[in-house]
Amino acid sequence: MRTAKRLDEVGFSDIVQIRNKILELRAAGTPVHAFHGGEPFFETPEPIKAAASRAMAENQTRYAPSSGIAPLREAIARKLQTRNRMDVAVEDVIVTVGGAHALHAAFQTVLDPGDDVLLFSPYWTPIRDMIVMAEARPVMVPTATARRNGITACLEHFSTPATRAIYYNTPQNPSGLVFSRNEAEEVAEFAIRRNLVVIADEAYEDLVYEGEHVSIASLPGMAERTITAYTFSKTYAMTGWRVGYAVAKEPFMTGLRKIVLYSTNGVSTPTQWAALQALSIPESAIAARREEYRRRRDLLVKGLNELGLECQLPAGAFYAFPCIQNIHKESRRVSTLLLEKAHVATIPGVVFGAQGEGHVRFSYSVSPQLIEEGLEALRKLLG
Numbered sequence: 001m002r003t004a005k006r007l008d009e010v011g012f013s014d015i016v017q018i019r020n021k022i023l024e025l026r027a028a029g030t031p032v033h034a035f036h037g038g039e040p041f042f043e044t045p046e047p048i049k050a051a052a053s054r055a056m057a058e059n060q061t062r063y064a065p066s067s068g069i070a071p072l073r074e075a076i077a078r079k080l081q082t083r084n085r086m087d088v089a090v091e092d093v094i095v096t097v098g099g100a101h102a103l104h105a106a107f108q109t110v111l112d113p114g115d116d117v118l119l120f121s122p123y124w125t126p127i128r129d130m131i132v133m134a135e136a137r138p139v140m141v142p143t144a145t146a147r148r149n150g151i152t153a154c155l156e157h158f159s160t161p162a163t164r165a166i167y168y169n170t171p172q173n174p175s176g177l178v179f180s181r182n183e184a185e186e187v188a189e190f191a192i193r194r195n196l197v198v199i200a201d202e203a204y205e206d207l208v209y210e211g212e213h214v215s216i217a218s219l220p221g222m223a224e225r226t227i228t229a230y231t232f233s234k235t236y237a238m239t240g241w242r243v244g245y246a247v248a249k250e251p252f253m254t255g256l257r258k259i260v261l262y263s264t265n266g267v268s269t270p271t272q273w274a275a276l277q278a279l280s281i282p283e284s285a286i287a288a289r290r291e292e293y294r295r296r297r298d299l300l301v302k303g304l305n306e307l308g309l310e311c312q313l314p315a316g317a318f319y320a321f322p323c324i325q326n327i328h329k330e331s332r333r334v335s336t337l338l339l340e341k342a343h344v345a346t347i348p349g350v351v352f353g354a355q356g357e358g359h360v361r362f363s364y365s366v367s368p369q370l371i372e373e374g375l376e377a378l379r380k381l382l383g
């Protein structure tokens with residue numbers, strides 16, 4: 001027996017192997033300073049949980065429209081109009097099983113076998129596999145080079161006649177980089193000139209500490225060529241609920257609706273009522289959380305730099321991505337060393353593409369106490 005050939009080149013995330021090693025250490029009674037995760041440090045807010053319970057008590061437990069319940073899609077459209085300054089109607093919104101599902105549906109909607117997709121690297125690991133699953137080719141655009149030498153020149157350099165789309169993630173995982181408005185405009189101008197689709201990933205839109213978050217679909221001429229993926233996971237600490245959404249115009253919305261219909265037939269109904277409640281959380285509460293993240297970021301980045309692990313201040317998301325080359329140039333070796341000798345769990349940068357080599361990723365979505373303890377353990381090892 002064999003699986004479909006199209007899955008041969010699709011990988012399983014390395015991050016799973018790291019998680020297993022951490023579980024082994026913990027099972028042996030070793031406390032681990034866990035910086036490897038990608039989840040908010042706080043629990044899902046009570047009103048969101050209460051909305052799900054209420055929905056169940058009121059028997060909101062039957063099939064919902066596969067694109068999402070009307071009140072949620074309407075609330076999402078209003079949020080996109082006000083917070084993201086996008087010109088959207090309710091028909092442009094589809095509810096998905098998290099941001100991951102929105103992205104998968106976007107790649108499946110847009111790509112034909114043999115197409116090329118430009119993606120800024122280092123990148124969030126599953127993206128490569130999602131592109132490969134659509135039988136297309138991921139083409140890495142080194143972000144550092146692009147920012148240094150010019151985004152347009154770099155995109156030009158890596159594009160081919162087969163280029164069909166650009167994956168554009170801001171704020172970025174793993175680097176925490178936030179593209180500026182000028183950079184967004186350059187990407188948009190290139191996409192329009194070359195008639196490309198942009199698949200935008202704004203999972204961390206509410207975690208920007210310096211600069212502004214610009215939704216590329218809000219720029220002139222971009223709404224009709226952009227599919228944007230959003231998630232409730234990060235802003236509202238809802239990683240396990242699996243709810244997100246995609247925004248697109250036709251013909252892409254019909255494509256997304258087909259993929260969602262035949263993959264999941266929509267998101268669990270009580271979860272959608274919980275998501276609707278999440279959207280009524282005031283922006284002031286989101287801003288207060290952002291400040292808590294900022295404190296953690298400043299603490300970790302200062303500590304890493306003091307240890308000689310050179311780290312730029314990430315402008316967004318909740319990851320620090322220090323250079324570890326003065327320990328060893330291979331990030332897998334460094335990550336293993338930090339875990340085995342200091343019980344500090346990180347993710348090797350190479351997992352995020354060749355351009356991530358020489359770095360490891362720390363999440364600072366942890367308690368300030370854990371940051372202090374982790375830095376102390378690193379000081380003992382490296383100091």
Ligand SMILES: Cc1ncc(COP(=O)(O)O)c(C=O)c1O
Nearest residue numbers: 038098099100124173203231233
């Ligand atoms: C860059 C990026 N995009 C999208 C996602 C998708 O998250 P989810 O599927 O939980 O909504 C993540 C999660 O880690 C991410 O880091």
